[in-house]
Amino acid sequence: MKKWNKKRLFLFFLFVLVPLIPFSYVQNNVLTITKLKVQSAKIPATFDGYRIVQLSDLHSHSFGERQHRLAERVKQEKPDIIVYTGDLIDLRKGGASAGYELMEEMVKIAPVYFVTGNHEWHVFEEQEKRLQAISVQVLRNEGTSLQRGGETIRLFGIDDPMMTGTEEALEKARPPAGQPSLYTILLSHRPELFSLYEKAGMDLVFSGHAHGGQIRLPFVGGLYAPGQGFLPDYTAGAYTRGSSTMIVSRGLGNSLAPQRIFNRPEMIVAVLKRAQ
DSSP states (O other), rough: OHHHHHHHHHHHHHIIHHHHHHHHHHHSOOOOEEEEEETTSSSGGTTTTTTTEOOOOOOTOOOOOOGGHHHHHHHHHHEEEEESOOOOTTTTTTHHHHHHHHHHHHHTTTTTTEETTTTGGGGHHHHHHHHTTOOOOOOOEEEEEEEEEEEEEEEOOOOTTTTTTHHHHHHHHHOOOOOTTOOOEEEOGGGHHHHHHHTTTTEEEEEEEEEEGSEETTTEEEEEEEOOOOOOOOOSSEETTTEEEEEEEOOOSSSSSSSSSSSSOOEEEEEEEEEE
């Protein structure tokens, strides 16, 4: 009986557990690229075809070779800018070097704009200095102008709510009174606040935080997201409310849950298209 139990245990390990090892590796480490088209009549003609790469939620994860492999995938997409929507580091893991190595590679490709996530707030004074030292443009409840062919798009970034009040920050993000038609892009870590972004008149929002729901099931989507609970509304892809579009990244790394399932790390490429 004991021999039979050992044999069954060995067969279970061989045919069930062993195949899970490469599956687990692929789910946590093999990047997917999601390409999305964002259309609006407010997009200036010179920004038609403008390419934005979004990265988010690395959580101190390393893709190897000082992040060169990930950088090569980004470079192939020829972005005009790169936006990073929070949680470069992880509160529980420590080890911030992987995040800074990634940012060092990104600034060689295109201008990089960064906003805080909920894992940044306790160390952000030091982190901000290190990011600025490598030419990452940190947006903390402030905006900047993106110029192309004499025309302008407004880019605004807000801190995670753990650092500042979201509604107060969004008041600053509203288009200037004299330029109500100015196309405005918002970077904000938390997708569950979409109704506030839409109310503030944001045309396009890039967000993260949900980790794709961590586990994704066919016809169901993500199962759980921080800030949204089970069967969350916003986990991956593009969503629309009124005239606002929000793009939610599934992110690059893991935090409390160590394993992604049917939810590989993601890079988003958003292409702006002027609607006629």
